Structures are given as structure tokens and as C-alpha cells.
Amino acid sequence: MNHRIQFQATGGPEVLQWVEAPLADPGPGEVRVRNTAIGVNFIDIYQRLGFYPVTLPAPLGFEAAGVVEGLGAGVTGLAVGQRVAYVDGPTGSYAEARNYSAHRLVSLPDTVSDDQAAAVLFKGLTTHMLVHRVWRRENGPWALVHAAAGGVGLLLTRWLTHEGGRVIGVVSTPEKAKAVEAEGAEAVIVVPRGGSYAGLAAEVKQLTGGLGVGTAFDSTGKDTWEASLDSLAPFGLLASFGRASGAPPAVELVELGRRGSLAVQRPTFFNHIATPEALRAAAKDLFDAHAQGILTAHIHTRMPLKEAGAAHALLESRATTGAVVLVP
Numbered sequence: 001m002n003h004r005i006q007f008q009a010t011g012g013p014e015v016l017q018w019v020e021a022p023l024a025d026p027g028p029g030e031v032r033v034r035n036t037a038i039g040v041n042f043i044d045i046y047q048r049l050g051f052y053p054v055t056l057p058a059p060l061g062f063e064a065a066g067v068v069e070g071l072g073a074g075v076t077g078l079a080v081g082q083r084v085a086y087v088d089g090p091t092g093s094y095a096e097a098r099n100y101s102a103h104r105l106v107s108l109p110d111t112v113s114d115d116q117a118a119a120v121l122f123k124g125l126t127t128h129m130l131v132h133r134v135w136r137r138e139n140g141p142w143a144l145v146h147a148a149a150g151g152v153g154l155l156l157t158r159w160l161t162h163e164g165g166r167v168i169g170v171v172s173t174p175e176k177a178k179a180v181e182a183e184g185a186e187a188v189i190v191v192p193r194g195g196s197y198a199g200l201a202a203e204v205k206q207l208t209g210g211l212g213v214g215t216a217f218d219s220t221g222k223d224t225w226e227a228s229l230d231s232l233a234p235f236g237l238l239a240s241f242g243r244a245s246g247a248p249p250a251v252e253l254v255e256l257g258r259r260g261s262l263a264v265q266r267p268t269f270f271n272h273i274a275t276p277e278a279l280r281a282a283a284k285d286l287f288d289a290h291a292q293g294i295l296t297a298h299i300h301t302r303m304p305l306k307e308a309g310a311a312h313a314l315l316e317s318r319a320t321t322g323a324v325v326l327v328p
């Protein structure tokens with residue numbers, strides 16, 4: 001019998017249940033994928049908390065690596081036994097096996113293990129978007145990266161650095177700071193849990209010779225919003241791409257002008273990979289960077305799929321450096 005994680009009510013990690021989930025044969029255009037490694041992302045926590053509308057009981061998870069186990073009618077170009085991965089809706093990757101649209105699958109090259117694929121695909125493609133479509137290189141090399149030791153943060157630090165960026169990371173512990181420095185950050189500012197971000201902008205200004213950063217990548221949200229705006233150079237960009245500490249406030253356009261003709265953007269991964277062609281092109285860039293050693297996902301821990309609730313609690317506790325992977 002197939003099993004999956006689902007939730008009957010939104011709430012804390014305890015709402016996640018391990019249930020039997022009978023699986024029909026794959027329909028036309030679908031493939032049965034036996035998941036071998038499942039990526040845990042902060043968006044899964046937002047879903048569980050009910051920040052995005054879901055129909056209950058709801059399955060969970062956007063990404064997994066696995067093996068093709070069966071082909072529905074009309075599927076071409078894929079074979080039983082082939083290694084694949086997916087990183088998109090509908091949710092339901094927290095499962096032993098599932099059916100998925102063939103045209104949204106990515107073939108896995110031999111250079112990427114299943115664990116690495118589950119750790120790097122969602123977070124790495126988000127990083128690809130942030131580096132190639134969001135980063136304002138024309139504003140100079142300095143970039144501020146919040147949650148720099150997180151799953152996205154470490155990859156972003158490394159890729160920006162590789163592209164000539166000068167990264168100032170923000171983390172909550174000295175141990176995390178070491179991990180971020182190892183990915184190439186020029187400076188790392190430690191703001192402990194419960195600490196204030198009020199002095200952050202002054203430190204950033206000092207590190208950048210009074211200028212400020214051209215781009216601030218902010219996935220923390222509410223707690224860091226003001227500090228991010230104040231850290232920007234004139235005409236700088238605040239790329240607000242997450243809300244780990246809560247939703248950021250509404251933007252006053254006049255206020256952006258007053259603070260230095262600033263720009264604010266809300267980049268979203270799903271817009272970046274909106275078509276199968278865009279997904280495959282970005283995945284190719286990512287796997288090439290991985291094969292060349294430019295990017296390697298740091299896996300904080302692997303946990304059994306049944307313990308998805310504990311994995312969520314771990315990620316929410318801010319104790320992780322890099323990615324958490326679930327194993328069915």
C-alpha cells in the first residue's frame with residue numbers, strides 16, 4: 001500500500017499525518033514516480049500553516065527525486081527505471097509514490113545524486129532566478145543575503161560570489177557564519193535569535209564604504225524589512241522573496257523615493273519556471289553548475305518521510321544549515 005503525508009487541519013507540525021494513499025494507474029500524459037528523496041522547503045511550512053489556500057485534507061510538498069515506475073497513455077521520451085525529479089505543483093511530493101505530469105518532469109544526469117537533486121532543485125532554481133533575473137549587477141557587486149546559511153541562502157551566497165558578487169550574509173549563530181564564509185561571503189553579520197536588526201544597516205554601510213548594497217535578498221520578511229531598505233544604496237533593489245518571520249508590511253511608494261529612489265520586487269519561483277521549456281533550461285544551467293562544482297547543496301540532515309512533522313519543526317526552529325531531505 002502506498003503512503004503519504006497529509007493534513008486535515010492547518011496548524012503546527014503535529015497536524016501532519018502519515019496515511020495510506022491508494023494510487024491509481026497513471027492517467028494519459030502521466031508517469032508513476034517512486035520517490036527516493038524529497039526536498040523540504042519553507043513554503044511547505046507556509047502551506048501547513050494555511051498562508052496559502054488549500055483544500056483539506058491536503059497533500060504536501062513540491063519537489064522530489066525518484067524513478068519512473070509506470071507510464072500512462074501517450075507518454076513518450078521517458079522509460080521505466082529512468083531517474084527523474086519534479087519541482088512544481090500540484091503538491092503531494094511527501095509520498096512514497098505518486099503520479100505526475102510527464103511534461104513537467106526533469107531527467108536527472110548521473111552527476112546529481114537523488115539526495116542532491118532533492119536538496120538543490122527547488123532551492124537552486126530559486127537561486128538561479130535570483131542571480132539571473134533579479135540581482136541588479138548594474139548597481140555594483142555588493143549584495144545583502146538574509147538567512148544566508150539556509151537552504152537557499154548557502155546556494156545564493158555561492159552563486160553570487162561565483163558571478164562576481166560581494167556578499168554580506170546575515171545569520172543567527174557564529175557556526176552558521178562559518179558555513180556562509182566557506183561559500184564565499186566577504187562578511188557575515190550575526191543577529192542572534194530574539195536580537196534586534198536595528199544596527200544592521202549601519203554595519204552594512206560601514207562594510208561597503210558608506211555606499212550600501214545594490215541588492216538586498218530578503219527571505220526573512222517582517223523582522224528585516226526596515227533594515228533591508230536602510231541597507232540599500234541609492235536606486236537599490238529590495239528583493240523580498242520570503243516571510244520566515246512574518247509578512248512584510250505594505251509599501252509606500254513615496255517612502256521608497258524618500259529613502260533613495262529604491263525599488264522593491266517580490267520574485268516568485270513559479271513564475272521563473274512557468275513553462276516546461278523555462279524549467280528545463282533553468283534546470284540544465286543548475287545541473288551544469290553542479291557538475292562543474294560551482295554549486296553543491298549542503299544537506300543538514302536526512303530524515304524518514306514518516307517524520308515530516310519533526311523535519312518541519314527542525315526547519316522552523318532555525319537550527320538547520322543547508323537543506324533537509326526526507327527519505328521514503
Ligand SMILES: NC(=O)c1ccc[n+]([C@@H]2O[C@H](COP(=O)([O-])OP(=O)(O)OC[C@H]3O[C@@H](n4cnc5c(N)ncnc54)[C@H](OP(=O)(O)O)[C@@H]3O)[C@@H](O)[C@H]2O)c1
Pocket residue numbers: 040041042043122123126147148149150151152153170171172173176219220223241242243244245246267268269270315316317318319320322
Ligand atoms: N519566492 C520564492 O519563489 C521562494 C522560493 C524558495 C524559497 N523561498 C523563501 O526562501 C526562504 C528560504 O527557504 P529555505 O527552504 O531555504 O529555508 P531556510 O533558509 O533553510 O530556513 C529559513 C531560515 O530563515 C531564517 N529566519 C529568520 N527569522 C526566522 C524566523 N522568525 N523563523 C524561522 N526562520 C527564520 C533562519 O536562519 P537564521 O536563524 O540564520 O536567521 C532559518 O534557518 C524562505 O523564506 C522561503 O519561503 C522563496
